[in-house]
Amino acid sequence: MSVTEMFGYIQGFLDADQETREDIRKVVQILEQTAREILTVLQSVHQPSGFKEIPNKCAKARELFCTVRTHIADLKTKFPMEQYYRFHEHWRFVLQRSVFLAAFVVYLESEALVTREEVAKILGIEVVRERGFHLDVEDYLAGVLIMASELSRLAVNSVTAGDYNRPLRISNFINELDSGFRLLNLKNDPLRKRYDGLKYDVKKIEEVVYDLSIRGLAKESESGGGK
Amino acid sequence: MSVTEMFGYIQGFLDADQETREDIRKVVQILEQTAREILTVLQSVHQPSGFKEIPNKCAKARELFCTVRTHIADLKTKFPMEQYYRFHEHWRFVLQRSVFLAAFVVYLESEALVTREEVAKILGIEVVRERGFHLDVEDYLAGVLIMASELSRLAVNSVTAGDYNRPLRISNFINELDSGFRLLNLKNDPLRKRYDGLKYDVKKIEEVVYDLSIRGLAKESESGGGK
Amino acid sequence: MSVTEMFGYIQGFLDADQETREDIRKVVQILEQTAREILTVLQSVHQPSGFKEIPNKCAKARELFCTVRTHIADLKTKFPMEQYYRFHEHWRFVLQRSVFLAAFVVYLESEALVTREEVAKILGIEVVRERGFHLDVEDYLAGVLIMASELSRLAVNSVTAGDYNRPLRISNFINELDSGFRLLNLKNDPLRKRYDGLKYDVKKIEEVVYDLSIRGLAKESESGGGK
């Protein structure tokens, strides 16, 4: 085989590869669009009037997750599964955003931390790596940390909406989350950097609780909530 | 034709080009001066006493926009219109600043988002690209994002001036703007980066509203507004 | 019109734009492939045996320029011509490479500097900016400078091929070119930087001529050529 023939043959490989990447990129763009739509639905919970609508908004978001699952099912057909990590970077960003959105919906519904298994189910993907398109622990944790930042915002806006109890519950939740992360031995990687941001969220929420406490609003609310 | 003749001829081209750029730069400098004057007029709205004068200040700014239109009319004569994008970078900055100023005036007057058509009219330029000196969508959006940042400042200063209702209205407006931007599929470009700054404006305004709420000032104002 | 409607409308603009860029990119890729093919044809002139084949190789390259013209004709259909400078960066690189290839062919054929008019004709584009898809002076000069570097290589390989006269002719040509560039008042731009590289080409060729002179090969050849 001549060098020319060899390189012609190699170009065939490179072309096929380029096509696969193009296909993946297209589906990922559509996925990002759907993720932005879910975010827009959930953003209304920050509005004073939006608090009562949380159940409706969560239901609407859950519907949109059907679309997410459809797009991910489509994405799976674009490459051979043993090359998951070869193309991982293409969908990593949107996958972490989707974990955040799923975790936020579950929090709004039940004020509990979504498990990796639950997120995987919501996104229609696997937990176990060997089974194919799955949710890596790192991507799950990254999504949870994005939610922590959103919750610090929600604590602020709860006060605005006159709900003085929610910030206390968010504070408890975030503290538990922070304890959880402190159990982890994170290496000096992107996740480590992101985790460093959690302390600012913790601090912000503590300030909200402090403001409520100093004005006697936290207690008021607690006793009020117990009536 | 000898090489020397050829290059002499080419230098003629380069000289003409250089002259065009110099001409454009001069008009752009004058435009920037006028833009700074408009900003100075509008800055007074951040003053406690300036709130009542908003209509006056807007009227004054509108007058100065006549000067802007004159300068832009002058700018149009400095280069052939099919080279708009060749020299775009020269006036891009001042154009975006002017969009911001026009959007800010319109917001102050009506608390509504200026359309691209309205801005183009205020600046005396086209909306449709094919018609000549026009306002690109990207420049319009960039100007609107500069205004969002100005509005977060206005929210803070409204409180100082004792206007507790304006921050709430700004908050609603900015949230609507944020939802709008979330619909856009912005590529990884300068606009994308600028949009990332919007969330800080949103957050800042939410904190202002939070401060008002926790002191019972937001409600006061709301009920006050209802009288 | 609501903000949501406005932004939906704007997204339509951005989508159309994205599509145009995608279309341009595809044609540019094909153009680059053709340019590489022409280069491969012309590279053989550096081979000892390739010197005799220069006329054949130039003829073959000229044929491939038909394909270049077809692709550029296709490129022209992908965007409105008054936006030439809006998308200029997409094809600038391949356009300069094509100028180099055309200039190299003309040099090999006639040992003369191709004019901007001739290059434009070879590429099937305009010289006059107002007429549409054209060849800017800057892109023409950039292509000529790439050729200068190729000629310094050709001077070296001419010696290898036993042609001791060609390096002297290349030397004269490059000196004339250098004089031409010295007439230009280049601003501190990419072209200026590229021009700074010309002095290395001049120096390299001078060294070849020196090596020939000190061994009496230059004179031999000159008197030999005059017989």
Add this chain to the structure above:
Amino acid sequence: MSVTEMFGYIQGFLDADQETREDIRKVVQILEQTAREILTVLQSVHQPSGFKEIPNKCAKARELFCTVRTHIADLKTKFPMEQYYRFHEHWRFVLQRSVFLAAFVVYLESEALVTREEVAKILGIEVVRERGFHLDVEDYLAGVLIMASELSRLAVNSVTAGDYNRPLRISNFINELDSGFRLLNLKNDPLRKRYDGLKYDVKKIEEVVYDLSIRGLAKESESGGGK
């Protein structure tokens, strides 16, 4: 399951992962050591006296490739094969170096370009991605480009060793390789950058051949070869 339990469980995953990476790193270090040993063996070909020993040195290198195969066999046991691309970065560097070494041995033996299939066999890995630990096209090409740089060095040292014919053969080989690479449509990636270095190797080798030619040493050798 409490948050603490969840994060304890997650830490288990992270620990297992960390262990896998540590295991891979250890084997890769050993592989790098063996690669350095092979390089040391082959470096002697650059010595004036080393030219005669090329067959011996190649045989010795081939023996050391047995060790390479053993280490790679060991590496394969350290992680599940569907995670090849998850850990690819760990061994990419040493794999490309090994390709270079295999390609260099084959060149020294036969003055031919090793195929991807041959390299894979020498390294004891697969060509077909689906079969497991394999040699990607990109890694093969990267290794070949490292060899090109080594060959430009060999051309220089051949002259020193009095072998005036080898540089001419290297020159032909490198030109063929360069033509091959020009067929490829390389994206703007690490490989593209590396390929840009090839032109310096081509130029360097041409200068060596030039030096031989101008001193009449190339012809001597050529006529010598014809005896």
